[in-house]
Amino acid sequence: MLGFVIQRVVQAVVVMLIISILVFVGVYAVGNPIDVLISPDATQLIREQTIKAYGLDQPLWKQYLDFLMRLLQGDFGRSFVYNMPVIDLIFSRLPATIELTLTAVLGATVLGVPLGIYAGYRPDRFLSKMIMGLSIFGFSVPTFWIGLVLIFTFAVTLGWFPAGNRGPTASLWGIEWSFLTGEGLAYLFLPALNLSLFKFAMMVRLARAGTRETMLTDIVKFARASGESEFTILHRHVLRLISIPIVTVFGLELGSTLAFAVVTETIFSWPGVGKLIIDSIATLDRPVMVAYLMLVAFLFIMINLTVDIVYVFLDPRLRHRRS
Amino acid sequence: MKKILLEVEGLSTHFMTRNGVLKAVNDVSFTLHEGEIIGLVGESGSGKSVTGFSILGLVDAPGQIVAGSVRLQGRELIGMAEPELRTVRGREISMVFQDPSTTLNPVLSIGTQMRLALAAHETVSRQAADTRCADVLNKVGIPDAARRLDYFPHQFSGGMRQRVAIAIALLNHPKLIICDEPTTALDVSIQAQILLQMKTLAQDFGTAMIWISHDLSTVSSVASQLLVMYAGRIIESGPARDLLRIPNHPYTHGLLGSLPEHARPGQPLEQIPGQMPSLIDLGSECAFLSRCTKSDSLCHTSPTLRSDGSRRVRCHHPIAGDWH
Ligand SMILES: Nc1ncnc2c1ncn2[C@@H]1O[C@H](COP(=O)(O)OP(=O)(O)O)[C@@H](O)[C@H]1O
Numbered sequence A: 001m002l003g004f005v006i007q008r009v010v011q012a013v014v015v016m017l018i019i020s021i022l023v024f025v026g027v028y029a030v031g032n033p034i035d036v037l038i039s040p041d042a043t044q045l046i047r048e049q050t051i052k053a054y055g056l057d058q059p060l061w062k063q064y065l066d067f068l069m070r071l072l073q074g075d076f077g078r079s080f081v082y083n084m085p086v087i088d089l090i091f092s093r094l095p096a097t098i099e100l101t102l103t104a105v106l107g108a109t110v111l112g113v114p115l116g117i118y119a120g121y122r123p124d125r126f127l128s129k130m131i132m133g134l135s136i137f138g139f140s141v142p143t144f145w146i147g148l149v150l151i152f153t154f155a156v157t158l159g160w161f162p163a164g165n166r167g168p169t170a171s172l173w174g175i176e177w178s179f180l181t182g183e184g185l186a187y188l189f190l191p192a193l194n195l196s197l198f199k200f201a202m203m204v205r206l207a208r209a210g211t212r213e214t215m216l217t218d219i220v221k222f223a224r225a226s227g228e229s230e231f232t233i234l235h236r237h238v239l240r241l242i243s244i245p246i247v248t249v250f251g252l253e254l255g256s257t258l259a260f261a262v263v264t265e266t267i268f269s270w271p272g273v274g275k276l277i278i279d280s281i282a283t284l285d286r287p288v289m290v291a292y293l294m295l296v297a298f299l300f301i302m303i304n305l306t307v308d309i310v311y312v313f314l315d316p317r318l319r320h321r322r323s
Numbered sequence B: 001m002k003k004i005l006l007e008v009e010g011l012s013t014h015f016m017t018r019n020g021v022l023k024a025v026n027d028v029s030f031t032l033h034e035g036e037i038i039g040l041v042g043e044s045g046s047g048k049s050v051t052g053f054s055i056l057g058l059v060d061a062p063g064q065i066v067a068g069s070v071r072l073q074g075r076e077l078i079g080m081a082e083p084e085l086r087t088v089r090g091r092e093i094s095m096v097f098q099d100p101s102t103t104l105n106p107v108l109s110i111g112t113q114m115r116l117a118l119a120a121h122e123t124v125s126r127q128a129a130d131t132r133c134a135d136v137l138n139k140v141g142i143p144d145a146a147r148r149l150d151y152f153p154h155q156f157s158g159g160m161r162q163r164v165a166i167a168i169a170l171l172n173h174p175k176l177i178i179c180d181e182p183t184t185a186l187d188v189s190i191q192a193q194i195l196l197q198m199k200t201l202a203q204d205f206g207t208a209m210i211w212i213s214h215d216l217s218t219v220s221s222v223a224s225q226l227l228v229m230y231a232g233r234i235i236e237s238g239p240a241r242d243l244l245r246i247p248n249h250p251y252t253h254g255l256l257g258s259l260p261e262h263a264r265p266g267q268p269l270e271q272i273p274g275q276m277p278s279l280i281d282l283g284s285e286c287a288f289l290s291r292c293t294k295s296d297s298l299c300h301t302s303p304t305l306r307s308d309g310s311r312r313v314r315c316h317h318p319i320a321g322d323w324h
């Protein structure tokens, strides 16, 4: 087990290095930041000073090595646009995104899996058909459209929830969170609902398909022949058996939503990193783009690593193959 | 005379398939006494498993018990409410399936699976449960069981896995175990071992057994009574020794002829030519007609099951005996 973790961590470091090169080269090969940073009527002296200050006169490999060294020291450089350390900039936005994403993905899973199991267990019931209808809806309707409908219905017409922004927050571990205040929760509700609908649809599908398949196996028949109740069978046997694909999708969704909650964040003016990266692309704010992409890659790797470790707990066959 | 444990009478289980009504089990009747081992034999698809599942009330959709009665010590099981039926399953009648690699849950330790089977019927402390599980595992031939409760199914061999399944079936000391070809998926050497052990266990626990098999020679070594099934019906039954010595139905006769020990050296094993008819459109003729060498015009009407007291046969022209 420990050997497996070490092996995966080494892999993660190598992947991060490769990604850092790709990201650095990719981002620095696009556009010319000097045009953005320096007004056309600046003097030659100011021009040169600025280029020097940002290290833009160095060859690309030197810039990369400098970048890597600074990165290892936790220094991601300064934003061209905000003129503040990138790391502070991103971390001022990241909690909002993490909070929104976790609420959406967790909510979708906690609701979607039991409903999906029910729909797979009793596929012919009316309620199951309703659940599947909702899931098809969640799959086929675009997120931005749902977002607009949600704002129009619940914020503009009914006035039950705020239409956008983050609202009041409270501090925990030195970070600001919305979910700690009642009003903050109200602000969180609509964007999280918007973001979770697709994931909910996916979780319902996954749980339903897995349950239908598992219910036909001899495992369930044998448990029934032993006198186990249907509830025991569903939550001790079926849930455990279908949890591996669910954990996989949970991890994937968590990662991709953290990185790409852009649409929802834009519609609801949610001050997360998604909005930040869109702005930084528009202004060619390279340090922000690079740091953001590195962060996303890091998050994906960490999530995948966690998922792999969770697999080992869920599937004893893996545990013994690896130890 | 031992007391009657199970009476199956006129049991019929049909599957309402898209292509029509599949009559998997048709008018099956037999009686089982306490502690008795009865063998249920027939080729694949003859309705043996469905008979077993019908007794437990576990017929898969689109199957349905359409007629008959199953009485356990006088209590009718057919039509019994599900919660009450659940107290019967595992505690009074349990079942062992053919393939242990598909019946045990691969992601739960065998201890967990045994505790679930135990908890289905009584509340016991974790420690008491573990002691009992280890005890039964030892009895079915798993050494060092207390330490191996944390093992997962994949850490056992096929034979050992089947022993675990047998232990789960025995856990609540049922009065009857239905063994649905429990050795078919195992190595030949282990088959005989488990068979013998099951026989001893049944005697020790005073458990009655219905031993299902497609292999007449396997069953005849454990069972005192035999039921021969063909196309969803019992076509012959009686005390194992008599039935093997003098089979009365042409099908049983053919089955005995195809046993390895009846083969003459250098000659290929005799097989009954032909196939079992489809259970969906069974006509009014004898189901064995197309494969029978003794048939005549009488066989175009379905024969009834006739009895001479201890033996039964469903044939117009039984090989021997005095039938009425
Ligand atoms: N779930 C099911 N749906 C439709 N037909 C079934 C089902 N289970 C069993 N059958 C049919 O019932 C008949 C008897 O099957 P079974 O009792 O399993 O035979 P066996 O004697 O080999 O155990 C077979 O024709 C089989 O196709």
Ligand code: SF4
Binding pocket: B250, B251, B286, B287, B288, B289, B292, B293, B294, B295, B296, B298, B299, B303, B314, B315, B316, B317, B318
């Ligand atoms: S009834 Fe006729 S066809 Fe059927 S088994 Fe007997 S002799 Fe053969």
Ligand SMILES: [Mg+2]
Binding pocket: B048, B049, B050, B180
């Ligand atoms: Mg079978």
